[in-house]
Amino acid sequence: MTADSSTSVVRHRVERLTAGALRTCVWLSSLLMIGGLMWAWFEPTHAVSPSAHDQLSAFLFLQPLNALTLLSIGTVLLILTPFLRVALAILGFILEHDRTFTLISLSVFLMLIAELAYAFWQ
Amino acid sequence: MDLSLTPVLILGGIVTGTIGGMLGLGGGVFLVPFLVIAFNLPMHQAIATSILAVIATSSAGAALHLERGLVNIRLGMLLETTTVAGAILGGVTANFLSGDTLRHLFAVLLLIVSGLMFWRNRGTGEPSVLDTGAYVSSFRDESSGQQIVYGAQRVPLLMGISLIAGNVSGLLGVGGGIFKVPAMTMLGGIPMKASTATSNFMIGVTAAASAFIYLAHGHMEPYIVAPTALGVLGGSFLGIRLSQKLRSSSLTIIFAAFLLLIAVPLLLR
Numbered sequence: 001m002t003a004d005s006s007t008s009v010v011r012h013r014v015e016r017l018t019a020g021a022l023r024t025c026v027w028l029s030s031l032l033m034i035g036g037l038m039w040a041w042f043e044p045t046h047a048v049s050p051s052a053h054d055q056l057s058a059f060l061f062l063q064p065l066n067a068l069t070l071l072s073i074g075t076v077l078l079i080l081t082p083f084l085r086v087a088l089a090i091l092g093f094i095l096e097h098d099r100t101f102t103l104i105s106l107s108v109f110l111m112l113i114a115e116l117a118y119a120f121w122q
Numbered sequence: 123m124d125l126s127l128t129p130v131l132i133l134g135g136i137v138t139g140t141i142g143g144m145l146g147l148g149g150g151v152f153l154v155p156f157l158v159i160a161f162n163l164p165m166h167q168a169i170a171t172s173i174l175a176v177i178a179t180s181s182a183g184a185a186l187h188l189e190r191g192l193v194n195i196r197l198g199m200l201l202e203t204t205t206v207a208g209a210i211l212g213g214v215t216a217n218f219l220s221g222d223t224l225r226h227l228f229a230v231l232l233l234i235v236s237g238l239m240f241w242r243n244r245g246t247g248e249p250s251v252l253d254t255g256a257y258v259s260s261f262r263d264e265s266s267g268q269q270i271v272y273g274a275q276r277v278p279l280l281m282g283i284s285l286i287a288g289n290v291s292g293l294l295g296v297g298g299g300i301f302k303v304p305a306m307t308m309l310g311g312i313p314m315k316a317s318t319a320t321s322n323f324m325i326g327v328t329a330a331a332s333a334f335i336y337l338a339h340g341h342m343e344p345y346i347v348a349p350t351a352l353g354v355l356g357g358s359f360l361g362i363r364l365s366q367k368l369r370s371s372s373l374t375i376i377f378a379a380f381l382l383l384i385a386v387p388l389l390l391r
Contacts, residue, residue: 012191019188022181029178030355033348040125040345052338071344078174078351079337081181082330085323086202089195105199108327111206115213115331119338 007096014092018085025081032074039067056120083112127161128349134160135175135353136360142179143361145377149175149354150296151235154228155384157350158391165221165228167343169295170336173329174347175354176297180326182355184319190261192319194312197257197274202324204281205288205298206331212292213332217339228294229388232381235300239378252311261316275311283309284324292332297325 043066057063058072086109093102134156135149142149150172157168187193216224255273263270274280283305287298299321306317336342 011195015188015191015193015195019185022185022188026178026181026185026355030352033352036344037128037348037352041128052340052342055337055342055344068344071348075174075337075342075344075347078177078181079330079333082177082327085181085184086199086327089199092195101196101199104203108199108202108206111203111210112327112331115206115210116334118210118214119334122338 010095011092014088014095018088018092021084021088022081025077025084029074029078029081032070032077036067036070036072036074039070043067052120083109086112125345128345131161131346131349132353135350135355136357137353139175139179139354139357140361140364141357141377142354143358144364145239145361145374147235147297147300149179149358150294151232151300151381152384153350153354154295155232155388157346158225159384159387163346164341165224166216166336166339166341167346169216169224169293170333170341171343171347171350172295173291173333173336174342175351176291176295176329177326177333178351178355179358180297180322180329183358184323184326187319187322190264190319192261192316193323194257194259194274194316194320195323197259197277197312198320198323200257200277201281201284201302201320202327204285205291205302205324205328208285208288208290209292209328209331210335212289212294213335214292216293216332217335224294225388225391229385231290231294231296232385232388236378236381236385238300238304239374239381255311259316261313263313263315270313270316272311272313272316274306276309280305280310288328288331291325291328292335295329297321298328299325 054063055072055076058069059076063069086105090102090105090109093105138149138152138156141152153172153175154168157163157171158165252273252275255275256277258271258273260269260271283301287301290296291298302321303317306312306321307314
């Protein structure tokens, strides 16, 4: 197997892995949001607006399980899905031994992390 | 939050997602005015809701495009460096601006998008594709059965346009594909299918770059964002299916005119 075809195989595998991971995250977050909405529909006492801190702590399983917890986990999981997309791109470039694009993707990932830190530091 | 609005939000999401899917725009340009005009939602909340919907549709769409080998990940990641920076700047700026200012900016955006839709509909055709340039990639075109090899031209210019697209995305909650796809196709010499797929891959990352800023400011109300995002997600699949059966040129004209009509009440409110 030549270096080019080996790189192509790696790229194809990482693309399929990324596609599967994205689809799984979208399905999972959709199911969580549907579950949360149905729970809230039947138990409307939970239908109060949460703070951002509540939503994040719900994602970290620091809140008791209720409709809001499911909705918050679904929302935060969906927002984190593109982070995973970039992380898997970094993995792909590492496996392809492409230092330039590993660094470029890493810089995108670090900007996303910086945004997350800025948002909750305020 | 009145939960009786949930079915209406889902339905509204389906309608705006379907229109967006049919026109290849994503739902943002239709969703934000819908939430503001129909539900009297504050601009910041409408934008935050749209951002989550953009992430949902982009992630689902990107999965499909990746499996078909249409995404140019190298080009996407390079353009993402400026797009993400623009989006973070947009997200931060938006939270310093009043709802009225954002609404007026959104109305101006609708006028620009409407103009771009009319322009794109003139049918100027795809520019010639060169197999030289930066980040050469290839894909198999299922309609012609040919292997298309292409390289990106004018990459620094594309990075500049991506910065603007990212900024608009973070500021106003739209995907930014309306700017990126024509730029990649007309200026970058990238085939339309690869441009659309690469833009779609990027859009979710761009939206995520400002999503946590809106979440931290409390603009992401779960009982609004969840049903709307679910509706838009379902609607976008429906829209993509419908777009394969309907003639898009007349639809584009109708919705471009519709966007002009929406811009007026947004400016006057």
